[in-house]
Amino acid sequence: NFGARVYSSVPRVEFNNAATDQNIAVVNTPWYNSYSAIASANLALGSLADTAVFSGAGAADAAIVRAAGAFIQGAATANLALFFDKAFVVTERTDVTAVTFQPAAAVRDSALRMLDTAIARATASGT
Numbered sequence: 001n002f003g004a005r006v007y008s009s010v011p012r013v014e015f016n017n018a019a020t021d022q023n024i025a026v027v028n029t030p031w032y033n034s035y036s037a038i039a040s041a042n043l044a045l046g047s048l049a050d051t052a053v054f055s056g057a058g059a060a061d062a063a064i065v066r067a068a069g070a071f072i073q074g075a076a077t078a079n080l081a082l083f084f085d086k087a088f089v090v091t092e093r094t095d096v097t098a099v100t101f102q103p104a105a106a107v108r109d110s111a112l113r114m115l116d117t118a119i120a121r122a123t124a125s126g127t
Contacts, residue, residue, distance in 0.1 A: 002026055030083045034076040038090060041072035045092040063125035067118050074114030081108035 003023035006013060017027065048062055073091060080087035086101040089110040102110070 002029075030079060034079045034083075035088075035090075037072050037076040041069040041076070042090065042092040042094075045069040045073075060125065063121065067121035067125055070114055070118035070121055074111050074118055077107060077114060078111035081105075081111055 003026040006023055007015065007026070016023070018024070044065055048065060069092075077087075077089060081104045084107075085104050087104070087107045088099045089102050089107055090096065090099060091114075
């Protein structure tokens with residue numbers, strides 16, 4: 001039940017953040033699924049620079065991938081901002097050795113910029 005019974009009880013119980021808690025999926029699922037989506041988008045966007053990977057694709061196809069990639073980055077990053085008080089903000093250009101936790105407001109603002117980029121790319125490509 002994804003922790004609904006435990007975490008909606010009255011009086012409220014303290015959140016159990018132990019890896020052994022039976023409801024740890026409440027935390028793990030949105031965290032890992034969001035970063036999985038971001039990683040996939042980052043790989044796709046990063047591959048656009050590699051002509052061997054994207055050979056044969058026209059400019060319109062690349063524009064659609066760029067727009068969709070920015071949307072996935074933005075939507076998944078927004079999801080992190082909704083669920084967590086801190087998260088990492090990563091794109092295909094991020095040096096992952098220098099990533100630090102950002103507060104939810106900064107993560108949200110980054111997500112909104114990514115979504116604005118997706119809108120601009122989709123509009124420019126006519127998709």
